[in-house]
Amino acid sequence: MDYRYTVAQGPALSQINADALLVILTGDHANTGDPVLDGLAEQALKANDWALKGGKVLYVHRPAGVKAPRLVLVAAADASGKAFKAAVGKGVAEIKDRGVAHLAIAVGAGWPLEAGHAQSLVLAVADATYVYRHTKPSAPKTSGLNKVTLLGSGAQTVNLKAGLAQGQAVAEGVTLARECGNRPGNYCTPTYLANEAKRLGKEFKHLKVQVLDRPALQKLGMGSFLSVANGSDEPPKFIILQYEGAAKSQAPVVLVGKGITFDSGGISIKPGAGMDEMKFDMGGAASVLGTFRAVAELKPKVNLVGLIPTCENMPSGTATRPGDVVTSMSGQTIEVLNTDAEGRLILCDALTYAERFKPAVVVDIATLTGACVVALGHVHSGLFSADEALAQALLSAGQQAQDTAWRLPLDDEYGDSLKSNFADMGNVGGREGGAITAAVFLSKFTKAYRWAHLDIAGSAWKSGGAKGGTGRPVGLLTQFVLSQAGEGALKPQASVAAKKTTKAAGKAA
Ligand code: BES
Numbered sequence: 001m002d003y004r005y006t007v008a009q010g011p012a013l014s015q016i017n018a019d020a021l022l023v024i025l026t027g028d029h030a031n032t033g034d035p036v037l038d039g040l041a042e043q044a045l046k047a048n049d050w051a052l053k054g055g056k057v058l059y060v061h062r063p064a065g066v067k068a069p070r071l072v073l074v075a076a077a078d079a080s081g082k083a084f085k086a087a088v089g090k091g092v093a094e095i096k097d098r099g100v101a102h103l104a105i106a107v108g109a110g111w112p113l114e115a116g117h118a119q120s121l122v123l124a125v126a127d128a129t130y131v132y133r134h135t136k137p138s139a140p141k142t143s144g145l146n147k148v149t150l151l152g153s154g155a156q157t158v159n160l161k162a163g164l165a166q167g168q169a170v171a172e173g174v175t176l177a178r179e180c181g182n183r184p185g186n187y188c189t190p191t192y193l194a195n196e197a198k199r200l201g202k203e204f205k206h207l208k209v210q211v212l213d214r215p216a217l218q219k220l221g222m223g224s225f226l227s228v229a230n231g232s233d234e235p236p237k238f239i240i241l242q243y244e245g246a247a248k249s250q251a252p253v254v255l256v257g258k259g260i261t262f263d264s265g266g267i268s269i270k271p272g273a274g275m276d277e278m279k280f281d282m283g284g285a286a287s288v289l290g291t292f293r294a295v296a297e298l299k300p301k302v303n304l305v306g307l308i309p310t311c312e313n314m315p316s317g318t319a320t321r322p323g324d325v326v327t328s329m330s331g332q333t334i335e336v337l338n339t340d341a342e343g344r345l346i347l348c349d350a351l352t353y354a355e356r357f358k359p360a361v362v363v364d365i366a367t368l369t370g371a372c373v374v375a376l377g378h379v380h381s382g383l384f385s386a387d388e389a390l391a392q393a394l395l396s397a398g399q400q401a402q403d404t405a406w407r408l409p410l411d412d413e414y415g416d417s418l419k420s421n422f423a424d425m426g427n428v429g430g431r432e433g434g435a436i437t438a439a440v441f442l443s444k445f446t447k448a449y450r451w452a453h454l455d456i457a458g459s460a461w462k463s464g465g466a467k468g469g470t471g472r473p474v475g476l477l478t479q480f481v482l483s484q485a486g487e488g489a490l491k492p493q494a495s496v497a498a499k500k501t502t503k504a505a506g507k508a509a
């Protein structure tokens with residue numbers, strides 16, 4: 001994205017010099033403050049050409065008395081950041097194919113514009129103008145939009161500028177995550193994700209990136225992770241990203257992202273219908289990369305570690321069989337009752353590896369279960385944590401970023417169905433409460449630190465006509481990481497070492 005975003009305190013709206021003028025109004029902020037535009041809006045309302053109802057759009061070409069050759073009025077449901085974002089999205093969709101290079105955006109008189117609105121604006125513009133082209137060069141060229149001016153009054157300018165800057169960084173991260181997700185499985189391989197991480201490491205001097213190959217993973221004892229990669233010819237990778245924004249002595253936030261670049265189900269193979277969408281099964285990994293992209297640009301005073309176990313889940317003569325028992329890095333053994341419950345198998349070893357960073361908190365992000373989609377649909381990501389303060393911090397980051405999560409329970413009882421006669425645990429429970437049993441499985445590897453799990457199976461991508469990655473939850477995660485800079489930061493769990501439950505983890509660290 002090469003847009004320039006600015007805040008300006010312009011002349012009367014009708015005298016603004018831009019290729020298009022977009023004005024967002026609500027019932028409570030129905031006046032633009034400019035008599036020419038107010039007259040025009042009033043006429044449109046009277047003629048039933050437009051209504052002050054959330055989402056209603058009026059496009060006017062060369063309106064009399066208005067300098068901008070294109071005028072778009074959009075009604076927002078209310079003055080909230082959420083409604084504002086939706087309205088900007090509608091407005092940009094209206095002009096993006098009309099050869100607009102410079103877009104000016106204003107709101108109704110008296111609208112309390114805040115930094116959050118500015119951030120929403122950038123995200124909405126990025127979302128409305130994103131085009132996937134990598135394997136479809138015939139896709140329409142990206143719109144010629146290259147400058148967006150937010151019209152705000154003098155006192156708001158500093159806040160709005162900060163909001164625009166944060167929005168731009170997050171938008172870059174979201175776009176990176178979307179692009180990774182959208183690339184087909186034969187393009188976006190574990191090696192591709194590793195190279196993307198290395199590229200970030202080169203671009204941002206304060207980002208360190210390391211990639212572990214199979215022999216290193218064998219040495220670490222990541223038997224669970226490696227068992228998922230067994231059926232594929234694509235080599236597995238373990239990506240480690242480190243951003244140092246605070247003193248070395250400060251415990252880091254650790255993000256762990258599921259990076260299954262294609263999930264066929266393995267020997268427990270999935271049905272054919274919709275299987276293509278399992279190229280999005282690296283959405284957790286993509287969101288970690290996207291968050292690092294945003295954080296590297298915003299440079300908050302925190303330490304951040306990203307861990308990405310990535311491989312393919314494929315059937316073959318060398319694939320793991322149902323009933324096989326594998327030994328995780330923690331030393332705990334796992335009976336693989338269903339090779340399609342592979343996400344937890346790669347995450348558990350990454351979660352054990354996380355112990356060595358003596359983290360303040362660990363958050364894993366995974367397109368983990370279809371059951372989570374059944375429970376929450378595509379609106380909220382699923383959040384699981386026994387840690388009250390951490391859960392609240394993540395929920396509120398989601399609210400602020402308009403990238404929301406909903407908390408689900410994590411009682412140990414849900415793990416009863418994970419019992420196995422042949423290993424310390426099985427990798428699946430029953431069908432009921434499937435998103436929760438998956439989370440309880442992961443919890444068995446996270447005793448050494450404060451931990452939360454985000455199941456993004458319903459939020460990482462869209463199906464149907466608008467099929468494609470969403471870049472979620474880069475917004476939530478970035479907001480959360482920013483919230484961990486400075487005073488309010490969550491402190492590590494007391495006596496990390498004492499709480500270590502596993503032999504191998506201690507040895508490896
Ligand atoms: N990647 C899938 C989860 C998934 C399925 C996400 C559908 C989005 C849409 C995961 O690896 C998986 O296959 N989970 C199984 C678990 C089951 C075997 C216990 C599932 O959800 O069916």
Ligand code: MN
Pocket residue numbers: 263265339340341342343
């Ligand atoms: Mn699966």
Ligand code: ZN
Pocket residue numbers: 260263281340342343367368
């Ligand atoms: Zn999967």
